[in-house]
Structures are given as C-alpha cells and as structure tokens.
Amino acid sequence: MKLINWAITLLIFSVTLQSAASPIPAMKYVSNVDDEHSFDVLKSNNAWKNLDKELHGSPFLLVAYMETQETNGGSAAVATSALFSAATLGIIPIVNNNDIVLTFRIRLNNSTVTEHIYTHNVTDANSIWAGPNRELNKETKEWLKKSTEKFVSDISTDDQLAEVLKEYEFYFGNS
Numbered sequence: 001m002k003l004i005n006w007a008i009t010l011l012i013f014s015v016t017l018q019s020a021a022s023p024i025p026a027m028k029y030v031s032n033v034d035d036e037h038s039f040d041v042l043k044s045n046n047a048w049k050n051l052d053k054e055l056h057g058s059p060f061l062l063v064a065y066m067e068t069q070e071t072n073g074g075s076a077a078v079a080t081s082a083l084f085s086a087a088t089l090g091i092i093p094i095v096n097n098n099d100i101v102l103t104f105r106i107r108l109n110n111s112t113v114t115e116h117i118y119t120h121n122v123t124d125a126n127s128i129w130a131g132p133n134r135e136l137n138k139e140t141k142e143w144l145k146k147s148t149e150k151f152v153s154d155i156s157t158d159d160q161l162a163e164v165l166k167e168y169e170f171y172f173g174n175s
Contacts, residue, residue, distance in 0.1 A: 025168060026050045027060040033102070037144040038064050045152050061107040066144070068098040071121070085128050093125040100140060104151045106161060114160045118147040 029051050031038055042048040042062075051062065070078075074097030081095040100122055105115045120143045136144070155161060 022174070023047050023049050024051070024165065025060055025172075026052065026055055026058045027062050027106075028055040028058050029053050029062050029064070031064040033064050033066050033144065037141060038148045041145055041148040042152065047156070048152070059109050063105045063107065064103070064148075066100060066102050068100055071097050071099055074098050074123075077123075081125075082128075090128045093127050095123065095125045097121065097123045100143075102144060102147050104148075104155075106155075108164060113164050114155070114158050116151050116154055116158075118150065120147075 024047060027050060029039060029042075030053075033039075039051070039053065042051055078094060078096045081092065084092045085094050098121075100120045102118045102120075103115065104117075106113045120140065122137075122140060124137075
C-alpha cells in the first residue's frame with residue numbers, strides 16, 4: 001500500500017514539474033512598468049523565455065500596466081493638507097494616499113484569457129515648492145518585483161490559461 005501511495009505521489013510530482021518547466025508559447029509583452037521591475041523578472045523564469053517586446057504576429061499578448069487610484073481617505077487628506085500647506089506658505093506638506101494597482105492581463109486574439117491584479121497602498125508627503133514627485137520609492141519598487149514574482153507563481157496554477165495553452169498545443173504543437 002505504501003508503495004502505491006509513493007508511486008502516485010511521484011507521478012503527481014513529476015506531472016507538476018513537467019507542466020511548470022514547459023515554457024509558454026511565443027508571447028508579445030507590452031507594459032508601462034520599468035523593465036527591471038517586471039520584464040527582467042519574468043524573463044529570468046524559464047517558463048517565460050519566449051516573452052518578447054518586439055514580437056509581431058503572435059496571437060498571445062501579455063499586458064502589464066500600473067496605475068494609481070485615489071482612495072477616499074486620500075482625497076480627504078489631499079484637500080485638508082493642501083489647505084494647511086497653503087495657509088502656512090508650504091511649511092506643512094501636502095499628504096496624499098493612493099493605491100498602486102499592478103495588472104497583468106494575458107490576451108489571445110483580442111480576448112482576455114486571464115487577469116491578475118495586485119494592489120499596494122502608498123502614502124506620500126510632498127512640499128508645494130518641490131513640485132510633483134513621479135518617481136517610485138524604494139518600497140514600491142520592491143513591491144513591484146515581488147508582485148511580478150507572485151504573478152509568475154499564480155499564473156502557473158491558472159486553470160483558464162492552462163486550458164487555452166493545452167488547446168493551442170493540440171493545434172500548433174509545442175513551441
């Protein structure tokens with residue numbers, strides 16, 4: 001009985017390793033995120049070796065984009081702190097609170113196959129005299145890398161993508 005359980009466990013483990021090691025088909029990559037935070041992290045994984053920014057003609061497309069969404073508390077904080085900052089001639093900084101949303105979307109022939117969304121809350125304080133600061137801080141850059149790594153982990157267990165890739169492999173073979 002133990003031998004059968006061991007054999008079944010070994011079989012399941014080997015099937016999992018084979019599916020994790022097989023690379024995705026050639027896929028174009030489009031993003032507004034810095035390469036070092038997403039593209040380089042993806043390319044370092046063997047399953048994503050066919051990912052390319054200059055690939056034309058592939059039916060697959062990975063879109064990675066980052067956006068900020070103002071929170072309810074953030075809009076109140078900006079309004080209040082802007083009044084205080086103006087009243088003190090900029091001695092008190094303007095405080096804002098936003099959610100940074102990182103979205104990874106895999107598309108096949110203009111149809112979304114799967115989408116993974118990761119959110120991070122950020123609070124910043126800026127002086128009215130310094131102007132807007134558009135650069136990401138160190139903590140947010142680390143979060144972007146970790147979120148991309150989490151995406152690689154999450155996508156390996158995505159049933160919708162696995163089904164599409166299985167059908168693609170049936171018709172076009174393993175690329």
